[in-house]
Amino acid sequence: MSITEIARGYAPPREAESAAGSSGPARADLVRLTPATARGARVPRWLRRTTGPVVLVALWHLASSTGILPAEVLAGPGTVLSSAAKLIESGELQAAIVVSMSRAMTGLAIGGSIGVLLAVLSGLTRLGEDMVDAPMQMLRTVPNVALIPLLIIWFGIGEAPKIALIALATAFPLYLNVYAGIRGVDQSLIEAGRTLGLSRWGLVRHVILPGALPNALVGLRYSLGIAWLALVFGEQINATAGVGYLMANAREFFQTDVIVVCLVVYAFLGLAVDLVVRTLERIFLSWRPSFTGA
Amino acid sequence: MATQLHRRLNAPAAVAVHGLTRSFGTRRVIDNLDLNIQPGEFVALLGASGCGKSTLLRILGDLDPEFSGEVTVPTRRAIAFQAPRLMPWKRVWRNVLLGLPGRPDRARAERALDEVGIGHRADVWPKVLSGGEAQRASLARALVREPDLLLLDEPFAALDALTRLKAQALVAELWQRHGCAVLLVTHDVEEAILLADRVLVMKDGVIAHQESIALPRPRDVADPEFTRIRGELLDWLGVRQGAAH
Ligand SMILES: Nc1ncnc2c1ncn2[C@@H]1O[C@H](COP(=O)(O)OP(=O)(O)OP(=O)(O)O)[C@@H](O)[C@H]1O
Ligand SMILES: [Mg+2]
Numbered sequence: 246m247s248i249t250e251i252a253r254g255y256a257p258p259r260e261a262e263s264a265a266g267s268s269g270p271a272r273a274d275l276v277r278l279t280p281a282t283a284r285g286a287r288v289p290r291w292l293r294r295t296t297g298p299v300v301l302v303a304l305w306h307l308a309s310s311t312g313i314l315p316a317e318v319l320a321g322p323g324t325v326l327s328s329a330a331k332l333i334e335s336g337e338l339q340a341a342i343v344v345s346m347s348r349a350m351t352g353l354a355i356g357g358s359i360g361v362l363l364a365v366l367s368g369l370t371r372l373g374e375d376m377v378d379a380p381m382q383m384l385r386t387v388p389n390v391a392l393i394p395l396l397i398i399w400f401g402i403g404e405a406p407k408i409a410l411i412a413l414a415t416a417f418p419l420y421l422n423v424y425a426g427i428r429g430v431d432q433s434l435i436e437a438g439r440t441l442g443l444s445r446w447g448l449v450r451h452v453i454l455p456g457a458l459p460n461a462l463v464g465l466r467y468s469l470g471i472a473w474l475a476l477v478f479g480e481q482i483n484a485t486a487g488v489g490y491l492m493a494n495a496r497e498f499f500q501t502d503v504i505v506v507c508l509v510v511y512a513f514l515g516l517a518v519d520l521v522v523r524t525l526e527r528i529f530l531s532w533r534p535s536f537t538g539a
Numbered sequence: 540m541a542t543q544l545h546r547r548l549n550a551p552a553a554v555a556v557h558g559l560t561r562s563f564g565t566r567r568v569i570d571n572l573d574l575n576i577q578p579g580e581f582v583a584l585l586g587a588s589g590c591g592k593s594t595l596l597r598i599l600g601d602l603d604p605e606f607s608g609e610v611t612v613p614t615r616r617a618i619a620f621q622a623p624r625l626m627p628w629k630r631v632w633r634n635v636l637l638g639l640p641g642r643p644d645r646a647r648a649e650r651a652l653d654e655v656g657i658g659h660r661a662d663v664w665p666k667v668l669s670g671g672e673a674q675r676a677s678l679a680r681a682l683v684r685e686p687d688l689l690l691l692d693e694p695f696a697a698l699d700a701l702t703r704l705k706a707q708a709l710v711a712e713l714w715q716r717h718g719c720a721v722l723l724v725t726h727d728v729e730e731a732i733l734l735a736d737r738v739l740v741m742k743d744g745v746i747a748h749q750e751s752i753a754l755p756r757p758r759d760v761a762d763p764e765f766t767r768i769r770g771e772l773l774d775w776l777g778v779r780q781g782a783a784h
Pocket of ligand 1: 563586588589591
């Protein structure tokens, strides 16, 4: 009797067994726990991660070579590779990437700075909050792409409207996340900072801004994602250079292979930029006791 | 000992509180409270949960200006809270130096950390410290400011029994070396009697009882006088109602 009492501390007694009146302590269900070193030994991570894409490309190749997927609809991987090689050889692709990349980065630099600046302003001061936050929350509901006609009227059809569109699109994610980050800083840490004799500026520098950094990097990642989206839309506006221009030209001549090359380039640029943010997070957030994934 | 006494007699009080009142809404949590603490005196504050101990400490630490009454405290104060409240984005030694005027060098932080026995942890992020280590880092951060008044709000409450004993001994030693006035909020009656010159019991918004502890240090829990004081304080805290006499 007393033994089942003790067992109940860990798991409910199994009715059937205790009813059977078995002598001695009830046998417990055991589970063997495997250490992390033993768990990881199955399939290497890189192999698991590359299987999906490889299978996809293989299917694509199969469909193209058997004629199920005609070249006018979508060129096969072989054709895409050779046209990519041609574009690289002539230097067209590199030039286009440089133009697109610099558009995206210029837009992001302008929009990001504005977003961060406004967020700091409204995050730190009551006055800033009242003047900045309400209009920002209102404006962010307007889809950026819907502004293209206005931007063309204001800035013409050169570089300016493209960069303005990217700047507009990237300002909001950074604004929202940095603002939330600043407002979300642990109040008890701010209090501790005050008891340590930090001035107002010292609190901002040593407590509030570092505390908002994780959110700021989340904002940066969103902004980069949107910068790419805005770039694709922006480059539809009468572009004379860049990846979008390459794509528009290819469309004129039904070169689906070139279009796919451009799509792949967009994807890789996106991935590269994401890698940059991940690296930034590793460097600047190494203090964070965060979950790294199983 | 004589110089100590002299200092206590002549110097102005480290803490002088007169007619302190603090209300939340219509509830007076602190109601016309008087309190004096001499320089270098170790005072422990006991009281039931929710009786306003932390509220009093926050007022003395200048974290809560919404009070009425007269409060005088030293300009050099330091607080250690129940949670260590280290900045997670600063390495331990930078946490210790945070907020010090001028450009204090790392050696100063290391000395303070050595003093509390975690000098070898100076370079790590706070996230890797154990609970006891983090609490000691918080103590080092308070002491490196060389305060005249050290306010401690249940700094050992979250520690296991063994670590708590070590931390208490450490605080006693540090207090004797630094000679600052200490106000320690605690729920542990034995801890209060072990460490303090004077134990206060807070009740209904005032200091309802105080007990000077004249026992020689280091103190022994088994001392009959110790037991007597403990019994008395427990009565005041309403823990042993009826059973005492
Ligand atoms: N900011 C606040 N707003 C409203 N009520 C508060 C606030 N801070 C404290 N109180 C109330 O004041 C009372 C005293 O709180 P305090 O934190 O000082 O208690 P305490 O003595 O430190 O208790 P414990 O021993 O549990 O820490 C509590 O009833 C609490 O609810
Ligand atoms: Mg409290």
